[in-house]
Amino acid sequence: MGKNQHVTPHSKGGWQVIGAGNDRATVRTETQAEAIQIGRRIAINQQSELVIHGTNGQIREKNSYGSDPFPPKG
Known part of the structure; x- marks a missing residue:
């Protein structure tokens, strides 16, 4: 299982996709929708x-x- 991917606002404007624990963004985009689309592809690929x-x-x-357990614990 790969790192969770976060879509967050970028400090200089726009949006970014950044892996959990990373210091640098994987990609920076103009819109949140673009960042979500890219982040979703990465998360699917990494199963995160x-x-x-x-x-x-x-x-x-x-x-x-x-691969989440079903039924979920707790």
């Missing part, structure tokens, strides 16, 4: 989770593309 943040930085949505 896509975490989408809003403009305020708070988590807005999570999508898992890994």
Whole structure:
């Protein structure tokens, strides 16, 4: 399982896709929709989770593309 991918606002404008624990963005885009599309492809490829943040930085949505246990624990 790969690193979770986060879609967050970029400090210089636009949006970025960044792997969990990374210092640098994987990609920077003009729109959030573009970043989500790229982040989703990476998360599917790595069988990880896509975490989408809003403009305020708070988590807005999570999508898992890994092998989640069913039924979920807890």
